[in-house]
Amino acid sequence: MEINYHNPVLLNRSVSELITQKNGVYVDVTFGGGGHSKKILKSLGVEGKLYAFDQDQDAQQNTLSDPRFELIEANFKDLKRYLKFHGVKEVDGILADFGVSSHQFDDERRGFSTRFEGQLDMRMDQTSLLSAYEVVNTYSEQQLISILKLYGEVKGAHKIASAILDRREKCSIDTTTDLNEVIKPLVPERFLNKVLAQVFQAIRIEVNQELEVIKLFLEQAVDILKPGGRLVCISYHSLEDRLVKRFVREGVFEGYAEQDFFGNRFVPMKKIGGLVTPDEEEKKLNSRARSAKLRTAEKI
Ligand SMILES: C[S@@+](CC[C@H](N)C(=O)[O-])C[C@H]1O[C@@H](n2cnc3c(N)ncnc32)[C@H](O)[C@@H]1O
Incomplete structure (x- = not known):
């Protein structure tokens, strides 16, 4: 694996929030340099399974050789379709670390x-x-x-x-x-x-089309998570974070959650804990961590 492909942000916190079943099925929809995926695999038991997505062909070079791991070269906007192809109908947790990797930023040929x-x-x-x-x-x-x-x-x-x-x-x-x-x-x-x-x-x-694909992803994530399954999202600018926050709170991107006659709100997820940001130490060591915001939600 290329050293410095990407230095994962909020690594321990994101993975500990994500995993609730040692032998569960998990998805890392933004594989990149594989930092989060490696940590997830370390936390899973022998029966666990991890599917990872990345739409960038360069990420393939970081694939992990582990029988519990599968790297899918695809956009996470097609999450359900690809998981279905792999015979997966529901999962225990999904991690999304949005945005661009250091590798993409730092390669001048990519023009980022x-x-x-x-x-x-x-x-x-x-x-x-x-x-x-x-x-x-x-x-x-x-x-x-x-x-x-x-x-x-x-x-x-x-x-x-x-x-x-x-x-x-x-x-x-x-x-x-x-x-x-x-x-x-x-x-x-x-x-x-x-x-x-x-x-x-x-x-x-x-x-x-970053915001559109995040919307498509969040709607599918809710469908595919088991009750009690976790969604962990790391965002790097307010436009991404707003979508995640709103979707978790209201179950929709525009307007408010539907309510029944008694005022019970129909929301498919509940938030777990509050907003998490990297500590000063991590921000000092990794400039990409400075704007990171982590939110966790659980399927109801
Ligand atoms: C911030 S990096 C993730 C780094 C990774 N967590 C790690 O530890 O190395 C984001 C990665 O997600 C990929 N990505 C961004 N949007 C995507 C999308 N819609 N579908 C699939 N991959 C995407 C990018 O190509 C990039 O490699």
Whole structure:
């Protein structure tokens, strides 16, 4: 396995929250470097089983040789379909560690990072058709404004979208450096890194349809968990965390849980404990842990 592929966040806490049955069936829907999966396997008995998902072909290199383990190269939006294919109808726990791995960020060819020059790509699934290049070079001004506002909470989204269109009239925006150069003159130096990070986050979320797939995943997770089974989610920005929090509290993404005549709410899960964040020590050792938020819920 490649060293430094990814340093797992909230490792002990997430796995101890997840496992309630030593010989149960578990799913790690974001395998990455396999840090969480290895810890799960250590905590399981000989009869336990772990299915892992990752849509990035690079993650295959980290596969684990353990008879209790199966790595599925797929998007977790198709969780139920793939588990059904493997003969699994219900599971005891599901772990999701959303977002991008360090490996994806740090490989300049993947185009995820504002810090390195690379082609505008940002696809987690390298076979997918939509890349950051298409978003930046073909989306309308209005589409760009919406993405920047919704997914990056970018102030000055209009100015940035308009500058992208101006630049496109002269030549295409091919690389991360090209995009940085379009944005640089519009933002005061002291805010530049923050705005670049927000713009890149917005484009990345659009390219990978990150919020839509999390919604599809959460709905299927509830269906496939056994009563008492646990869902553990680690989020890295407020848009992800809001979906998890809302879904656990209301069972829906919009509006509120349905109620019967007596005011009993129909919610399929109950939260276990409160919000968990990494301690100062972990944040110091692993910068990727800084924004992490862990939530655990149990199927009722
Ligand atoms: C933060 S990393 C997970 C790291 C992992 N927990 C570890 O210990 O190494 C997120 C991983 O999930 C994958 N991923 C993100 N969204 C996905 C999706 N919708 N379906 C499948 N895999 C996804 C990414 O490709 C990446 O490898």
